[in-house]
Amino acid sequence: MQVSPDIDKHRSIHHLRSRDKLKMLSIRYISRTSPRVTGALQPTLRLRRTYAIESARMATITEAITKDHGELKHYYNEVIQNPGRHDHQQRFGNQFTWELARHSIGEELVVYPAFERYLGDKGKKMAEDDRKEHHQVKERLKIFQGMKSTDPEYTTKLKEIWDLLSEHIEEEEKRDLVSLESALMNKGEESHELATSFGRTKAFVPTRSHPSAGEHPPFETVMGLLMAPFDRVADVFRKFPK
Ligand SMILES: [Fe+2]
Numbered sequence: 618m619q620v621s622p623d624i625d626k627h628r629s630i631h632h633l634r635s636r637d638k639l640k641m642l643s644i645r646y647i648s649r650t651s652p653r654v655t656g657a658l659q660p661t662l663r664l665r666r667t668y669a670i671e672s673a674r675m676a677t678i679t680e681a682i683t684k685d686h687g688e689l690k691h692y693y694n695e696v697i698q699n700p701g702r703h704d705h706q707q708r709f710g711n712q713f714t715w716e717l718a719r720h721s722i723g724e725e726l727v728v729y730p731a732f733e734r735y736l737g738d739k740g741k742k743m744a745e746d747d748r749k750e751h752h753q754v755k756e757r758l759k760i761f762q763g764m765k766s767t768d769p770e771y772t773t774k775l776k777e778i779w780d781l782l783s784e785h786i787e788e789e790e791k792r793d794l795v796s797l798e799s800a801l802m803n804k805g806e807e808s809h810e811l812a813t814s815f816g817r818t819k820a821f822v823p824t825r826s827h828p829s830a831g832e833h834p835p836f837e838t839v840m841g842l843l844m845a846p847f848d849r850v851a852d853v854f855r856k857f858p859k
Pocket residue numbers: 721724747751785789
């Protein structure tokens with residue numbers, strides 16, 4: 618029997634709508650049956666949703682990095698300023714770990730190689746110092762990420778990380794990125810390309826600290842990325858801010 622093009626079109630639209638409905642139902646089903654699962658999916662889903670918007674409006678690599686630093690400070694404050702609210706602290710502590718692990722590796726893969734490429738010997742030294750500082754932070758993050766917020770040492774360990782990290786962040790923002798931006802020839806465009814690469818890289822990197830994977834590409838790239846799927850599975854059992 619010949620099917621009219623209109624009916625055929627209608628069927629395809631209907632089919633598409635049914636598939637979308639099924640997807641929505643699956644998401645709703647997961648939400649209802651397993652709050653743990655949706656909690657873990659939340660950062661990934663949010664990441665996908667915001668990545669397209671962010672990469673379009675992100676003007677420079679400095680803006681991309683500085684935005685992450687601001688978010689890290691916010692997550693840190695949510696833990697420190699809410700003593701006794703253990704569930705809240707655990708969620709924001711996990712979010713802090715998740716964001717810091719991705720941020721660090723994104724910098725190691727995209728930003729530090731750019732220091733070396735555009736700033737010669739000065740850039741190599743800057744990148745090397747930054748990698749050493751990352752390693753110190755990652756060693757501490759590795760301990761913190763396994764702790765429960767009910768542990769009396771929980772905020773102390775986080776403060777130790779923040780003491781090192783805040784100094785490192787200040788150097789990156791006030792010294793390293795300023796030098797990089799002024800060395801980029803086609804300033805706006807190259808800086809925007811770096812910001813785009815940084816955003817893309819963060820979508821694929823591990824979400825937990827793996828100091829033994831190192832800080833130097835390409836070794837870090839291979840070892841770090843190998844850990845990513847294991848981290849995603851482990852994230853299913855972690856709590857994130859609602
Ligand atoms: Fe850094």
